[in-house]
Amino acid sequence: MLTERDDRLWTDEEPLAFLGMELGRIMTVIELSTGGLFVQSPAELTAELRAALDELGDVRFVAPASKLHGHLYMEQYREAYPDAELLAAPGLAARRPDLRFDGTLGDVPDPRWSADIDQVAITGHRWLTELAFYHRPSETVILGDVGFHIDERSPLQTRLVARLLCVYGRIGPPIEFRLTIANEATFRRSIRDVLAWEFDRVIPGHGAIVESGGKRAVAEGFDWIL
Structure with missing residues (x-):
């Protein structure tokens, strides 16, 4: 259910079909040095997943990547963990009026997780702002729909x-x-902010995790804008 990728870093990979192809989706769980768990792009909270999370610690923060990516099951986490804070990406509060959010994510990480996690708001797109996260201890970048990574391990149709x-x-x-993309200069600056981090691993929103060489892979993947 949860795969340990590094010290205090886990992922959960689940199937996701879209436009006739199996993309998969990835949830990331980080244990904060101050205690508790930061859950990014939460997966469906099955009994098995809840038991695995409870074994790791208390869920404190639940965050999506954008108003489109990683919010579908947030209501389950609100019910299961009433003391956890649900964080909105820009535009998500309007998209999910059924949820009460405890804050909106931007370029500046909250002091409660900033010792472990940095973040960048990737802006410049016409209607979507996405949050990229950086887990310092494991040198890992975590993306959403800005970071597809489909390789030879995917099915032929995909x-x-x-x-x-x-x-x-x-x-x-x-x-x-x-x-x-409405503003290429702004989008380019956001990607350069991501590349300013010292990282080796990349956890994409969909597809295969890049365990090493991630910084070079991101630079090559965005050569069209850089």
């Missing part, structure tokens, strides 16, 4: 569609995202 979307064998967003 690889074929990924080639059409320009996300096969490289980290980055699909072609329709690129074509709807």
Whole structure:
């Protein structure tokens, strides 16, 4: 259910079908040095997953990557962990009026997790702002829909569609995202902010995790804007 990737860092990979291809989706769990868990892009809170999380510690923060990525099951975490804080990405509060959020994420990490996690708001797209996170102790960058990574381990149909979307064998967003960037300079600056971090591993929103060489992979995947 949860795979330990590094000290105090776990992932949960689940299937996700979209546009006729199996993309998969990844949840990331970080144990904070101050205690408690930071859950990014929460997965469906099954009994098995809840038991695994409870074994690790108390869920304190639950965060999506964007208003589209990683929010579908947040209500389950509100019910299961009433003391946990639900954090909204820009635009998510309007999209999910059924949820009460405890704050909105931006470029500046909260002091309660900033010792372990940094963050960048990737802006410049016409209608979507995404949060990229950086786990300092494990030198890991965590992305959402800005970071597809489909490789040879995916099913044939997924690889074929990924080639059409320009996300096969490289980290980055699909072609329709690129074509709807409103401010290239702002988007480029956001990606350069991500590349300013010292990281080796990349956990994408969809596809295969890059265990090493992640910084180079991100630079190559975004060469079209850099």
